[in-house]
Amino acid sequence: MDFTYDDEQLALRDAVRGLLATAYADHEARRRAVAEDPGFDRALWGRLAEMGVLGLPFSEDDGGVGAGPVEIGVVCRELGRVLAPEPYLSGVVHAGGLVAAVGSPEQKADLLGRLSAGELVLAAADASPGARWTSRADGVRATVSGDVWTLDGVADPVMGGEGADVLVVTAALPDDGGTGVFIVDAGAVTRTGYAAADLTRAASITFDGSAATPLGEPGRDLSPSVATISDLTRIMGANQALGVMQSQVRATTDYLRSRRQFGVTLNTFQALTFRAADMYVSLELAHSMVDWATMTIAGGDPDAVAVAADRVGLHVSRAARHIGQEAIQLHGGIGMTAEYAVGVGTAHLTVLEQWLGNHTHHLSRLAGRVDDHELVEAV
């Protein structure tokens, strides 16, 4: 049992932190990046590719680095710390994860190789308008004629979809055949881009007889893999949220020490320092859950990962509300402004939660399983 990073993980963290600091240490740079197309810094994306960060989750055979979940978590935390808008979670962890899980060896080598090299941006189109966190695709339907596949329907929200080159789409297979996963050229669909609440880019995508290539063996129900990749993305999203919350607690304590009102600094007021202490409690407990869920992935059991995703999803969503809301409140007016990272961080936490599953969703799933066990076992 060990909850600490080893030397290589620390080196990775420092390298990624250093790179991101040159890009986004100043929140103004993030504001500029999200304001201009494609909504993130292409040059930085290239640097991340050079460092091997984009290929981290994929095997060396597929052109990746073959790192483990802890390393990917390290990257997500660092991205969260500076609210980096790069589509890492959506494009690498989620869309790349789907390709790695269900693609044929050739498809993986091609797509993941180019993704790792920074030549190709992917996005996962797996959500339908009005649907809520299900691995069943019902907004997009697949049709086959001979061995030519086409897709019809709407996917929305597609996180990172606006700037993606290739879409990884989940679609209902013909004759209630379950869920298939397809590759679609982003140029061949109708796409309406928009900014989410945290100003990162998403898209609404309409398929209208769009040509699609099945990933892996055509016509097979891939819903278990789709669900597992969503769970992994959830856990990595929790890592990203942890990075945001760490920054928010630090920023809030700095602010309480420096902001003067009534002739004294705000940390003179116990009502405020106690609220900061409670934020710290939420942060530390969330940190433990995120470390645990991340380590659970290494065990390789999809059921354990599904439970861990719900557990960390519930816990981190709660902590994110608590810390995010208090961070704004304790900053007063400045916390409400787009020019200040603290409030935008809360917007980012909000997006992560509603994208990956909010706390009532996870709680309801856990509640469904309360009689499966006597005691919840940590190890």
Add this chain to the structure above:
Amino acid sequence: MQLELSPTDAEFRDRMREFFTTKVPQEIRDTVLEGRHLTRDQIVETQQVLNAEGLAVPHWPVEWGGQDWTDLQRHLWHEEMQRAGVPIPLAFNASMIGPVIAHFGTEEQKQRFLPPTANLDIWWSQGFSEPDAGSDLASLRTTAVRDGDDWVVNGQKTWTTLGQFGDWIFTLVRTDPEVKKQAGISMLLIDMTTPGVEVRPIELIDGGHEVNEVWFTDVRVPGDLLVGDLNGGWTIAKFLLGNERVGVAPVGATKRALATLKATAADQLRDPLVRARVADLENELLALELTALRVVAHSAGGEPHPASSVLKLRGTELQQAVSELALDLAGPASLAARAGEDSPQEGWARRTAPTYLNLRKASIYGGSNEIQRQIISRTILGL
């Protein structure tokens, strides 16, 4: 990072589990698991069973019966005890005065007190709090005045837990009224059978008698019962209170209480709202347990980790929340709290109201939760 216990630690845990579930009398464990009151003899018997196996005071120095365990092993020992419903060794002896004497006491004090303290042949009470000195402990007023070789003690302590069973009491007393309040305090060990010591019961809201007032009227205490330096009591108090917070988050016991509740009130688990409350508490307890593991994995050199305040704060909140859920599940049956064994209401349900009320104490003692927030904001966050 790695989740699994090492083979050595897994084997250690299994050994603890095996011992606690087979060598401690079932009747005693059932008393704990069902939330009934332990008698003095049951507490003494358990500690002696543990001590015979070297499991009562593993965190003491090895020469006084300690085990050279890692912090993780101590944690596993503590959790497994609670999980099995084994009463943990009396905190006043094992976590408070024992380590203090081992650290600050004279050789003679160690020889005289440590073995019977480990074996619970002496039952210690903690005489720190006074009516006007609670959170602000340094304001205490009980005085000890030198008279020849002896100290003469006058004053009043309060909230003395299980003082009715106490053989000895470790006290903080004022030995110099002229200096800054923290600088004039010393620690004295007092035999509670000494003339002039009087213990008076305080009844709590659950109807139980677990705390007392202890009055000292011209009590003569031999000079060699001063612990550490004259007027050095505040340093000792801080050492002791730091230890008191560690392990004060009863994760294992709270998990066990929730699991027991799930079984006893199984028919109510059909209600989705109840299921959600259970699932929520289970998740919070998991986060707490993992945090405890993170803290033990980090702690260096026996110093309490500052984040142990997080454990005290959240641990007591969750302990209280589980007792609150139990009360809600019992509903009207909880009204029969004092109806006695002939009541047609089930025992577990009758016990919920007293337990719920009694556990309100958890966020007050051991450094109230407000004091923990103060520690977090000052020492960790630098506010």
